[in-house]
Amino acid sequence: MPRVSRQNLPKPATLADIGRAVGVSAMSASAVLNASKTSTRISEETRRKILEVAARMKYRPNAAARALNRRKMNTLGLAGVVDSGGLNAYFLEVLNGVLEAAGRFDQNVTVFTLHDWNADAGKIADFCDGRIDGLILVAPVLTKPSPDIFPKHTPFVSLHSNTKIPGVVNIETNEDLGSFEIVRQLVQQGHTDILHISGTPGMLGTKRRLAGYKRALATLGRRDARPMVIEADFSYEIASSELKAWMQRNVGKRMPTAIFCANDSGALGCMDVLAQAGLRVPRDVSVVGFDDTIAARTSMPQLTTVQQPLKLMGATAVELLLHPESVKVDRDGTIVFPTRPVSRASVAPPPSERLPVPHLP
């Protein structure tokens, strides 16, 4: 384990150094510099001198020493998995919320990465060795979350956890309802053949988004409104390749009038395939995503999607770790945030004539 080389780096000043320079004890320096109650009992004179010398020596209390003494690092951990591309836009949103809230409470944030929740579950306990005061798990997928994984001495919160982790509050969203509402909008605009490109099989989010879609069709759709689902995995690549394959298998049959994708990336992948097929969005086919990542706002056309308050969720996770009493948690140990349909330019009424599935180049 290599280290930052500090051979030639000068040592920072300590309380003892300051005490020595002023001709006073380290504790007096500590009292003054911490503005602790004790410091009022220190003469104005020494007080001034200590402050002055500390400033001159650029004194800063050593974080490790302080942490050891106070048993508190003033640091929160944020753990997520990296795929091939690293942490994604979803994580970035959460991170931004976490940083904002942590900053308000003067807490640092350290980011931990795992490659696979189940395989690397053991690492979680490793992080809880005093370097953080609490850990936020971002979208953990723990098949069998044994309590052994979670040291008792560190508080945890999860965001969008895939399974209930005993003793850990989970912050999630009403994905089912968001999905229902966005599909309802499609139905109300006259869409009848709404294709769903689903997320990674087995994931809770996949199930919930699918459930909302099915419920909307069952409740609101016309008699013949049957769910049509293509299984994908939340990625741009698979969404586009699966849609492409589906279209190739169904050339000449009825083209869906709208596609509801389980997330934004997938929706963008679909838009790419539709463009290749010479279909215009939204005029020929409407496309809807889920998540409202930045990409949804910068795509052409801008994407109609379902927003999840990811920043707020990240900030709430921080509050839950720092001030558990100030956050209302549901009886079942979850906090559920609302989702919000966001209408942009990728949805229009269905074309008056049903189009056939075109050939792809």
Place this chain on the structure above:
Amino acid sequence: MPRVSRQNLPKPATLADIGRAVGVSAMSASAVLNASKTSTRISEETRRKILEVAARMKYRPNAAARALNRRKMNTLGLAGVVDSGGLNAYFLEVLNGVLEAAGRFDQNVTVFTLHDWNADAGKIADFCDGRIDGLILVAPVLTKPSPDIFPKHTPFVSLHSNTKIPGVVNIETNEDLGSFEIVRQLVQQGHTDILHISGTPGMLGTKRRLAGYKRALATLGRRDARPMVIEADFSYEIASSELKAWMQRNVGKRMPTAIFCANDSGALGCMDVLAQAGLRVPRDVSVVGFDDTIAARTSMPQLTTVQQPLKLMGATAVELLLHPESVKVDRDGTIVFPTRPVSRASVAPPPSERLPVPHLP
């Protein structure tokens, strides 16, 4: 400054606890558990017992105590500015490179945010209180980088620094050349009227990208190829509003055949305006960005742009902090990475007939 409440949290086991349980000293436990040289001199019997008890008690060496003793946190800092939206995609790319490399060396990464480099410069020193072993400054804009800001006891590296910081290696890219090359491609495809939407005034990147653009036109363009520059600020919003305003002022005049934007976000903003104006990209107007963020790959059409190896740059910053001797630094204290033009779908030869600037709705 509120703290994580740990009233009811059990205390983790210490070396003393293990020693006590085994009936041996804390140092023996330390020796065994660190597999230090000394541990060979410990009997197989005690060794086994210590290991067993440590496992049972789920012992992990306390990070703060270790850091205090070793004067090393095994943590690197990454500091960047947040705009209204928080950290952006550029930062995320860098973060991913940093995390990857830090992971290889068993180092943690803590993320620090500033709102303004100059106003918050004092915070930099605050971060150097032992909680990190080195700090990476992401795109710092320090007008007058006083050495006081940078404590001597912490090593620094900067990425894309806007000004030379004395004693701090800066990792940058050949933006000028990247800009030159991408504009050369446009010229070689026959583009004559190439508009440049520039970045934030005063920024080094803005100047370099502008310089490459001008150089390409001067060197390769036809006689009448005059630079046309609209000042913007690297944001989607301003790029689009400025282009819109420019077009409104120039309705009926010659429309540029290509737009070279100082970054991807701006290019996406331009594509939005062009679509509103009924112009097709790339058939009517070609659009080029800079950075190759994720958005460049998910836009419609996908964006031709200039790639910077941001992840590699982040990873290099880590190596520079941990193994300065292993990284080659130029004489002037910089490391310059190459940029790479990436051809996608947003560029085509210019239309055969020059188009007029259309009315905008």
Place this chain on the structure above:
DNA sequence: CTGAAAGCGCTTACAG
């Protein structure tokens, strides 16, 4: 008003 002592949990010499 100020200082000596003890302790946070670990490690590194140094004894035996």
Place this chain on the structure above:
DNA sequence: CTGAAAGCGCTTACAG
């Protein structure tokens, strides 16, 4: 083969 001591830099009682 194993332990007692000292120290990393800070803070919190406790004395005076």
